[in-house]
Amino acid sequence: MSWNTLDDMDLNGKNVLVRVDINVPVENGVVSDTTRIDRIVPTLRDIMAKGGRPILIAHFGRPKGKVNLDMTLRVCLPALQAALGHKVGFVETLEGAEAMTDEVAQTPVVLLENIRFYPGEEQNDPALAQRLARLGDVFCNDAFSAAHRAHASTEGLARLLPSCAGRLMQAELSALESALSRPTRPVGAVVGGAKVSTKIELLENLVERLDLLVIGGGMANTFLAASGADLGASLREADYEDTARAIMARAKDSGCRILLPVDGLAARAFKAGADHEVVALNAATRLSGDQMILDAGPQSIAAIHAAFATLKTLIWNGPLGAFEIAPFDQATVSAARKAAELTTNGVLVSVAGGGDTVAALNQAGAADGFSYISTAGGAFLEWMEGKTLPGVAALSRAPADA
Numbered sequence: 001m002s003w004n005t006l007d008d009m010d011l012n013g014k015n016v017l018v019r020v021d022i023n024v025p026v027e028n029g030v031v032s033d034t035t036r037i038d039r040i041v042p043t044l045r046d047i048m049a050k051g052g053r054p055i056l057i058a059h060f061g062r063p064k065g066k067v068n069l070d071m072t073l074r075v076c077l078p079a080l081q082a083a084l085g086h087k088v089g090f091v092e093t094l095e096g097a098e099a100m101t102d103e104v105a106q107t108p109v110v111l112l113e114n115i116r117f118y119p120g121e122e123q124n125d126p127a128l129a130q131r132l133a134r135l136g137d138v139f140c141n142d143a144f145s146a147a148h149r150a151h152a153s154t155e156g157l158a159r160l161l162p163s164c165a166g167r168l169m170q171a172e173l174s175a176l177e178s179a180l181s182r183p184t185r186p187v188g189a190v191v192g193g194a195k196v197s198t199k200i201e202l203l204e205n206l207v208e209r210l211d212l213l214v215i216g217g218g219m220a221n222t223f224l225a226a227s228g229a230d231l232g233a234s235l236r237e238a239d240y241e242d243t244a245r246a247i248m249a250r251a252k253d254s255g256c257r258i259l260l261p262v263d264g265l266a267a268r269a270f271k272a273g274a275d276h277e278v279v280a281l282n283a284a285t286r287l288s289g290d291q292m293i294l295d296a297g298p299q300s301i302a303a304i305h306a307a308f309a310t311l312k313t314l315i316w317n318g319p320l321g322a323f324e325i326a327p328f329d330q331a332t333v334s335a336a337r338k339a340a341e342l343t344t345n346g347v348l349v350s351v352a353g354g355g356d357t358v359a360a361l362n363q364a365g366a367a368d369g370f371s372y373i374s375t376a377g378g379a380f381l382e383w384m385e386g387k388t389l390p391g392v393a394a395l396s397r398a399p400a401d402a
């Protein structure tokens, strides 16, 4: 697939509708983490440098199609203006945007109120998309994190106006393409986290495409149990042992090596600093009823390091253990640092994202060393599952003009 970017568009004198993700955390009425706002600034600057006027469309929280001023985007204005260094006009209703008062029309950037106040947004109502389209000349989607949903301001709008990807969307798409669609091989992934049940489609897709799959965390317990281990009180899903066996068989058929932990840290309490011992993990493992595996052990960590060193591309989703409670963060921290080191040395392309992953890599102090960290949770996971994201598909150019 290929997409228009801002470089392909004539924006001079144009109103550019920009779908952004500024669904930021707020504490006591103040934005407490401006990362998402900071990340859209390059797109807005580039639009303005090309003579366009950005009109921002975004959602905030889940107002479910009703006006709810607890979820007003007005709360983002100070942080947005500070990040951009420009005044930003705020429009409370679409009627207001349609009327576009002089004051608003003169501001270089306009932010529309929470688009999810309109029920037509999440229903992808063509009438709402038409209404939005009439406010602008060009559509620029910079909200990869909302691209897995076909909504009026993502998919609907892209069908009605000349459309392109913003800088953030462009960076995200090229990182994901280079990691999964056209990776330099060998390519491997770390898939960790609590459960197999939430990541079945992801595992099925990855074993077809990858050379190596490192499975860790609670989900590794289910795989080990599927091979015959008795892991005592460890987190695992007995109902998914068949699924785990099917995934292992599929991996074998498609030539994907699965790396499971060969040892683990077994504790009797799920708490920081809990007493623990290193135990071997294999089909013959028999833990006592109150023991639980909370992290991979030293031999597993060494095997992961060695496996990483054979790769040219690595995708990472999910922690290798209960990383929130030390010392059960060791495998995640050590492996993340190794991936960051290989990336910094220029021998590995590493892309990570989804759920707790960003928090885990930050905790390891390794996030800066990765080639790309996606902050898009659901959209990143659906991409890893091999699904077409409607918001991205709507931006794609037909093969003839690609």
Ligand code: AMP
Binding pocket: 192, 193, 194, 195, 198, 216, 217, 218, 219, 235, 293, 294, 295, 317, 318, 319, 320, 321, 322, 323, 324, 355, 356, 357
């Ligand atoms: P997920 O949201 O599926 O990526 O899972 C992340 C959660 O899995 C984190 O809160 C971890 O603490 C938890 N986790 C990972 N490994 C284990 C384990 N061996 N036992 C219990 N919880 C785990």
